[in-house]
Amino acid sequence: MKIAVRIGFILIGLVVGWFGIIEAMLLLGDLGVSVPAWLTIPYVASLIGGLIFFILSLFLTDGVVKFIRFIEERLVRLPVGDILFGSIGLIIGLLIAFLISVSLEVTNIFLLSKIVPIFVTALFGYFGFAVGYRKRNEWIKLFVKSEREKPAAEPLRRSNDKILDTSVIIDGRIADISKTGFIEGTLIVPQFVIGELQYIADSSDTLKRNRGRRGLDILKELQDNDRIEVEIYDGDFEDVAEVDIKLIKLAELKKGIVVTNDYNLNKVCEVRNVPVLNINDLANSVxxxxxxxxxxxxxxxxxxxxxxxxxxxxxxxxxxxxxxxxxxxxxxxxxxxxxxxxxxxxxxxxxxxx
CATH class of the missing domain: 2.40.50.140 (Nucleic acid-binding proteins)
Structure with a gap:
């Protein structure tokens, strides 16, 4: 990003030097100021402009990069519809600015033909985006049917993926249930759950260490079972520390079902409207x-x-x-x-x- 910004500064400097410095020197000459002849050479003026802007880039690049990142984060958070209608307004504003700039270039006056179009483009581009963004609801009404004419929303389609938590793997009954063929879909084991199993298996407490090793053995048994498909999910949710919340986010992402023995996780899934299968409930039912x-x-x-x-x-x-x-x-x-x-x-x- 920094390299791209500095290259952009240099290109702007070359253009400013090619047009701006030469025009400024000619204007000074018309005013009677003595100007060296070599400053009116386009290539020399362009190199001077590029050098000046390169020096400026050494001090301004970090600020420009931070500003670009700030704008990027804001745009990513915006809904797609807002960006779409804002972009449409921006394009319309730029078209109007282009037509105005073309008419100003005919004057052959440096200020009107070179400087004013820059401000006109920025001004109309901003106004176009602002109008398109703020009037998005009215735009939507022009192209989208009214609420009464909209078809009923389709129910959310869930996959058959089963996301296993640490407790159900350590419990071990999931392996026996899988052998019977009652489990449908893919069993997904997140990498952060495997990490938790490894952490338990490395515990200094003998009971915890045995439980962690049992969980790893059960996981290997599931992978060796030809009747089911086991997938290791390598992704993570770095902004979340709790494994239970990570499981719920993964279930929402995959539109899958959480499989657990944890009573608290079961309740949290119900609050978040995430489907959950509890092995204890199954055992009580049979x-x-x-x-x-x-x-x-x-x-x-x-x-x-x-x-x-x-x-x-x-x-x-x-x-x-x-x-x-x-x-x-x-x-x-x-x-x-x-x-x-x-x-x-x-x-x-x-x-x-x-």
Missing amino acids: KQIVIPGEEMVVTVIKEGKEQNQGVAYLEDGTMVVVEGGRKLISKTLPVVVTSVLQTSAGRMIFARPE
Whole structure:
């Protein structure tokens, strides 16, 4: 950018020297001022102008570059429609300025034919852009149908891409679910999630280190599964520090679905209207369904929280609270279901010995 700006300064200096210095010397000569003859030579005057503007560029380049970057950032933030109608107004303004400049050049007066057109071009270009930008809503009404005639907006189309977070990879059940063929679409694993897994795997805490290594092993298992496609997303959102927010932004970018076990991330996705799949919800949905009065056989393995309660577990991990089961620990016996309680932690069954 700096090189381009300095080249621009030099080119402007060459043009100013070719036209401006020569005209200025001739004007001084007409006023009786003694002017060296070599200053009226076009090539010499052009080189002098280029040298002067090159020296100016050494001091002004940084400021010009900052100004260009400032304008660039502002333009990038503007909606495309605003830029479009502003550009149309700019073109119309420049056309009007061109017609005025052509008529001024006929005068053959240096001030009117060379200097005034520059200001006319800048002035009408600015006015054209300002009018086109500020009147964009009226322009839109000329070309776009009224709101009543507009067709109903199409629903947002979502892809089948599944974006995995750290917790669901460490959990490992996603690999078993993928083997069954119930997972559709591409599994996307962001590079910042892999970085978090590596950070956990390098932890000095043994439990965290084992969890991180398990996550990396599960990821390798997913990649080796021929029934699914795994994609590593190398992009990042450097303006965001939290991995959960990065996952949500990636889901919005890809129009995909977040797959997680994290309760908080699940809630944030719901607030942001981002589709989310929770493996825990899936596990609760496929657990054995029981109704009050149904009989089952369980093994009481420990005491319950309340007095005389015993606790057993079904094969899928569902907790069964047996009334009066404290004295039946380590025994296998038939029980009758009295009630079923669905909690955020899963399903809990209450029963009594048959």
